[in-house]
Amino acid sequence: MNVKVLIADDHNVVRQGMQTFLSLDPEIEVVGTAINGVEAVAKTLELKPDLVILDLLMPEMNGIEATAQIKALLPHTKVLIFTSVLESDAILRALKAGANGYQLKSIQSDELCRTIKMTTNGPVLLSSDVVRLLIKKNEGSSSAESLTERETEVLRLLAEGKANKEIAHRLQLSEGTIKTHVSIILAKLGLQSRTQAALYAANAGLLTTSQN
Numbered sequence: 001m002n003v004k005v006l007i008a009d010d011h012n013v014v015r016q017g018m019q020t021f022l023s024l025d026p027e028i029e030v031v032g033t034a035i036n037g038v039e040a041v042a043k044t045l046e047l048k049p050d051l052v053i054l055d056l057l058m059p060e061m062n063g064i065e066a067t068a069q070i071k072a073l074l075p076h077t078k079v080l081i082f083t084s085v086l087e088s089d090a091i092l093r094a095l096k097a098g099a100n101g102y103q104l105k106s107i108q109s110d111e112l113c114r115t116i117k118m119t120t121n122g123p124v125l126l127s128s129d130v131v132r133l134l135i136k137k138n139e140g141s142s143s144a145e146s147l148t149e150r151e152t153e154v155l156r157l158l159a160e161g162k163a164n165k166e167i168a169h170r171l172q173l174s175e176g177t178i179k180t181h182v183s184i185i186l187a188k189l190g191l192q193s194r195t196q197a198a199l200y201a202a203n204a205g206l207l208t209t210s211q212n
Contacts, residue, residue, distance in 0.1 A: 002026075002027055002028060002029040003027060003028050003029065003050050003051060003116060003117060003120050004029050004031045004047070004048075004049045004050045004051070005022060005028055005029065005030050005031065005049055005050070005051050005052075005053060005116060006030075006031060006032045006033070006034065006040065006043055006044055006047060006049040006051075006052045006053070007019055007022075007030060007032075007033045007034070007053045008033070008034040008035070008036070008037065008039070008040035008043075008052065008053065008054045008055060008058065008063075008066065009033075009035075009053075009055040009058070009082070010035050010036055010055060010057075010058045010059055011055075014055070014105070015033050015035070018030075018053070018112075019033060021109045022112075022113065022116070025113045027113075027117065028113060028116060028117075031047045031049050032046075032047045032049070035058075036058045036059050036060040036061060037054070037058050037060060037061025037062055037063060037065055037066030037069075038060045038061045038066075039060075040052060040054060040058075040061075040066045040070070041061070041066055041069045041070055041073070044070050044073075044074060044077060045073060045074070048074070048077075049077065050077070050078060050120050051077070051078040051079070051080060051100075051116060051119060051120050052066075052070060052077060052078070052079050052080070053080050053082045053116075054066055054067060054079060054080070054081055054082065054099075055081075055082060055083055056081055056082075056083035056085050056090060056094070057083070057085065063081055063083065063094070064081075064090070064093050064094050064097045064099075065097075067079045067081070067094060067097040067098055067099050068097040068098060070098075071097065071098030071176075075098075075174070075176055078100040078101075078119050078120050079098065079099045079100055079101075080099070080100060080101040080102075080103060080115065080116065080119050080125075081094045081099050081101065081102045081103065082103050082104075082105060082112075083102075083103075083104065083105060084104065084105045084106075086104060086129060086130065086133055087133075088133055091126070091130055091133070091187065092184060092187060092188070095180060095183050095184045095187060096180070096184060098176075098180055100119050100125065101115065101119040101125040101126065102125075102126050102127065102130050103115055103125075103127045103130075104127050104129055104130070106129075107127065115127075126187065146188045146189075147185065147188060147189075150171075150181065151181055151184060151185050151188070152206065153171065154167060154171070154178060154181045154182065154185060155185050155197060155200075155201050155206060156201060156206045157170060157171075158182065158185075158194055158197055158198060158201070159197065159198040159200075159201035159202060159206060161198075164178045164179055164182065182194070182197075185197060
């Protein structure tokens with residue numbers, strides 16, 4: 001089954017170029033395009049794509065605001081931020097808004113096609129440049145202090161071996177919200193897996209205060 005994609009970018013050359021080379025992939029179907037965040041939200045509701053590719057900086061409504069609205073209206077629709085902005089604050093705000101991926105425009109076309117398919121079928125996906133930036137930002141710092149109270153709670157339960165569904169039930173949140181929290185935790189701590197997060201929590205002494 002083809003992945004149905006909506007492209008939102010305020011630059012005609014980028015938008016048209018993406019539409020052209022993505023259409024060459026037999027597993028990807030471009031169902032529409034948008035020139036800003038407002039139009040992206042409206043067309044997502046109309047066309048029901050599997051994945052929306054959003055530029056970060058757009059007029060009328062930026063990619064982060066559009067992500068939040070799309071996720072609120074159609075939580076199962078995947079969102080991939082596609083931008084030239086490599087800033088930790090923008091990355092974390094996009095993840096908090098519910099983005100399923102953050103990719104830079106320097107990516108090769110064939111790699112973007114793979115990213116689209118992986119984002120549609122899997123967990124939150126960050127480009128290697130994004131991961132390196134977040135790890136560098138947290139090197140030598142007390143990273144646990146960057147976590148919110150809710151994120152610390154999720155990390156503690158994750159370290160206890162709880163699955164996302166169990167954590168969601170415990171905290172009375174949706175499973176999608178827990179997935180987003182886990183992605184943000186990994187990004188903030190510069191980690192790449194739940195196992196690393198569990199070890200981090202144990203070393204940080206977070207398990208000693210857990211409650212059943």
